[in-house]
């Protein structure tokens with residue numbers, strides 16, 4: 618159920634976070650997040666994703682700049698009940714059982730006892746933990762603990778969800794279920810920001826992409842636009858038996874880049890006749906399967922990251 622979010626839900630102005638060791642986790646971030654969007658936050662390890670998300674949620678104080686939610690300035694004194702958040706490092710109460718971990722979050726968001734109970738059972742059902750509701754969280758698997766965190770984030774039906782690598786440790790089915798739940802929230806007028814290294818998963822669900830590098834924004838645009846930077850290429854995925862030498866592959870005409878070696882993932886120029894590539898490969902290894910696809914978020918991400926490195 619989505620209530621009155623402004624068109625511009627979150628406005629970030631000149632945000633900078635400097636840690637005690639003088640490292641700037643993020644710097645000079647200016648960005649506006651609009652409603653009805655699922656935003657993929659991507660970037661290499663150490664790019665500043667967690668710093669940014671923690672600062673957005675008010676979990677760490679910015680050294681510089683401001684974050685506004687629905688035009689209100691957020692800081693430690695103004696808890697915002699309409700946000701669901703989960704951190705990369707688990708923020709759960711280790712001495713409580715599963716049910717209590719989740720109901721606490723509903724109560725903190727201001728829900729009464731009866732509604733909190735109903736919502737807690739529904740959230741546990743959504744993340745597939747109903748049968749574990751009485752168990753201590755330290756007696757759960759890593760992925761199950763992650764699900765507790767997610768249940769805590771969504772139990773009070775917030776319109777805004779800010780999740781730092783929520784699918785780490787989740788199996789494929791649970792990841793898909795979570796992302797489709799989040800997508801639905803965005804479609805109904807909410808705002809969802811999700812960081813992840815699983816670019817194929819994000820590709821299936823996100824509307825926009827925000828790419829961070831060394832604490833700064835490198836790209837923020839619709840997924841379609843982000844991927845279109847890549848429109849002159851195609852991807853060949855080849856399963857094979859044997860050993861391949863990268864140096865031999867770069868000599869093949871039409872091959873632009875080698876993204877992976879096993880299976881072999883080649884970027885080729887669009888409309889390259891693949892016969893010559895296959896002939897060459899056949900002479901080197903035993904080719905079992907070939908798949909030709911258009912580039913997606915993952916390929917575009919690698920391209921943009923690479924382009925920036927080259928200057």
Ligand SMILES: Nc1ncnc2c1ncn2[C@@H]1O[C@H](COP(=O)(O)OP(=O)(O)OP(=O)(O)O)[C@@H](O)[C@H]1O
Pocket residue numbers: 636637638640641642643660661662663664665666667668669705
């Ligand atoms: N508590 C801290 N004290 C000092 N430096 C920190 C701290 N936390 C993060 N950093 C530094 O800030 C930068 C950004 O880190 P951050 O955790 O935001 O990256 P990230 O994009 O979330 O990476 P990952 O993909 O590994 O989760 C890095 O250079 C990191 O070493």
Ligand SMILES: [Mg+2]
Pocket residue numbers: 666667668705781
């Ligand atoms: Mg992180």
